Amino acid sequence: xxxxxxxxxxxxxxxxxxxxxxxxxxxxxxxxxxxxxxxxxxxxxxxxxxxxxxxxxxxxxxxxxxxxxxxxxxxxxxxxxxxxxxxxx
Amino acid sequence: xxxxxxxxxxxxxxxxxxxxxxxxxxxxxxxxxxxxxxxxxxxxxxxxxxxxxxxxxxxxxxxxxxxxxxxxxxxxxxxxxxxxxxxxxxxxxxxxxxxxxxxxxxxxxxxxxxxxxxxxxxxxxxxxxxxxxxxxxxxxxxxxxxxxxxxxxxxxxxxxxxxxxxxxxxxxxxxxxxxxxxxxxxxxxxxxxxxxxxxxxxxxxxxxxxxxxxxxxxxxxxxxxxxxxxxxxxxxxxxxxxxxxxxxxxxxxxxxxxxxxxxxxxxxxxxxxxxxxxxxxxxxxxxxxxxxxxxxxxxxxxxxxxxxxxxxxxxxxxxxxxxxxxxxxxxxxxxxxxxxxxxxxxxxxxxxxxxxxxxxxxxxxxxxxxxxxxxxxxxxxxxxxxxxxxxxxxxxxxxxxxxxxxxxxxxxxxxxxx
Numbered sequence: 001x002x003x004x005x006x007x008x009x010x011x012x013x014x015x016x017x018x019x020x021x022x023x024x025x026x027x028x029x030x031x032x033x034x035x036x037x038x039x040x041x042x043x044x045x046x047x048x049x050x051x052x053x054x055x056x057x058x059x060x061x062x063x064x065x066x067x068x069x070x071x072x073x074x075x076x077x078x079x080x081x082x083x084x085x086x087x088x089x
Numbered sequence: 090x091x092x093x094x095x096x097x098x099x100x101x102x103x104x105x106x107x108x109x110x111x112x113x114x115x116x117x118x119x120x121x122x123x124x125x126x127x128x129x130x131x132x133x134x135x136x137x138x139x140x141x142x143x144x145x146x147x148x149x150x151x152x153x154x155x156x157x158x159x160x161x162x163x164x165x166x167x168x169x170x171x172x173x174x175x176x177x178x179x180x181x182x183x184x185x186x187x188x189x190x191x192x193x194x195x196x197x198x199x200x201x202x203x204x205x206x207x208x209x210x211x212x213x214x215x216x217x218x219x220x221x222x223x224x225x226x227x228x229x230x231x232x233x234x235x236x237x238x239x240x241x242x243x244x245x246x247x248x249x250x251x252x253x254x255x256x257x258x259x260x261x262x263x264x265x266x267x268x269x270x271x272x273x274x275x276x277x278x279x280x281x282x283x284x285x286x287x288x289x290x291x292x293x294x295x296x297x298x299x300x301x302x303x304x305x306x307x308x309x310x311x312x313x314x315x316x317x318x319x320x321x322x323x324x325x326x327x328x329x330x331x332x333x334x335x336x337x338x339x340x341x342x343x344x345x346x347x348x349x350x351x352x353x354x355x356x357x358x359x360x361x362x363x364x365x366x367x368x369x370x371x372x373x374x375x376x377x378x379x380x381x382x383x384x385x386x387x388x389x390x391x392x393x394x395x396x397x398x399x400x401x402x403x404x405x406x407x408x409x410x411x412x413x414x415x416x417x418x419x420x421x422x423x424x425x426x427x428x429x430x431x432x433x434x435x436x437x438x439x440x441x442x443x444x445x446x447x448x449x450x451x452x453x454x455x456x457x458x459x460x461x462x463x464x465x466x467x468x469x470x471x472x473x474x475x476x477x478x479x480x481x482x483x484x485x486x487x488x489x490x491x492x493x494x495x496x497x498x499x500x501x502x503x504x505x506x507x
Contacts (some may be wrong), residue, residue, distance in 0.1 A: 040120050043175070050472075054149075058119075062121070083122075
């Protein structure tokens with residue numbers, strides 16, 4: 001099921017100097033750790049002058065949409081999806 | 090009228106189409122959606138309109154334009170999502186960037202289609218176009234995502250390139266030349282040709298044309314004077330033979346916004362708020378392009394499916410949201426009946442460059458209000474959309490959601506400038 005979360009999360013990231021890429025590695029949300037297996041898409045959006053990095057990642061069990069605010073450096077878990085059909089209203 | 094042969098030139102126009110773009114991109118971002126029937130809908134509610142089914146959903150018979158509930162009748166487990174417009178726009182920018190590495194002439198035709206013309210660089214081409222096309226397809230998978238598939242068509246004109254791209258979906262690569270052209274037309278229906286809908290099909294049928302091959306063999310005189318009764322008939326005659334007639338860059342003539350009301354209403358105050366928000370969005374685009382408008386148009390679709398619209402050229406040029414809103418509200422108030430509204434559209438036209446606009450001798454406050462508009466735009470650019478809004482728009486946070494226009498090439502200009 002698709003669920004909107006919009007909660008701040010703790011994050012461990014890695015930076016690869018050869019590719020110049022930063023990617024999330026491990027996320028702690030509601031006391032539980034999630035090991036991120038891959039980044040399926042990364043893009044940047046603007047909110048005024050503020051840059052937000054959007055990471056679509058997966059831990060193989062669920063997919064997560066994460067937001068990194070480059071002004072505050074806060075990580076927010078925006079959405080979680082576990083593969084089940086979403087109920088329409 | 091001059092009769093033409095098939096175009097025997099080397100096919101140097103390439104059309105690239107991302108397969109089921111909205112759905113595939115979402116499946117790329119959310120791996121758990123891959124391989125499942127998915128529809129991207131305008132609203133995640135039973136009556137929401139399906140904008141794009143995934144390849145898996147298409148195989149089950151789900152089509153664009155169906156209601157969500159109809160899609161659910163075909164497949165009860167179909168997954169319904171609304172479009173992440175920022176994600177799709179980012180994919181479009183990457184697609185255009187990749188294509189720009191290969192040709193100086195890359196023209197986006199819609200959010201998921203681009204046309205590349207290799208004619209200007211024919212002499213410097215060192216590789217066959219098929220090899221370049223395959224490389225682009227591979228790069229799309231590598232640089233956008235492994236789930237992204239594309240269909241590529243190569244022809245002597247845009248029409249044949251587009252036709253080639255639609256021959257094998259998903260993941261096709263076809264070249265149409267004068268040699269295989271008749272054989273390809275033999276395998277198609279009239280409505281498979283881009284630009285021929287059921288009405289044109291009926292018009293062709295009346296004149297004894299039932300297949301694309303018969304269409305190809307029809308004389309230019311028949312097409313121009315009897316079937317299409319306009320120059321369009323001759324354009325079709327040339328287009329079908331692989332001669333370019335579609336390399337036209339249309340100038341922008343208007344800016345518009347529309348909104349289908351989730352909660353339909355006849356309340357003038359509610360409708361006024363919506364018109365204000367539409368004018369604000371439209372005004373932001375008008376001003377960022379450096380234009381003013383003299384004409385304003387309002388169209389309303391009512392709950393009973395009746396339609397009313399009116400446009401008017403004003404004496405003064407409009408620039409600020411307030412000026413646009415004043416014009417739109419004036420027209421909206423001229424409706425003959427006040428019925429429950431299902432959809433409202435506002436557009437402005439009669440554009441001219443804002444720096445060239447005539448100053449008003451009598452209304453001294455005009456330039457001040459324009460400066461205020463520019464200042465408000467700057468604040469919204471810096472701190473985010475709708476940080477400062479007219480008081481009328483209070484409490485309307487996400488009433489008018491961001492959308493991607495179908496085939497909207499002009500809105501893509503906004504993406505490149507932002």
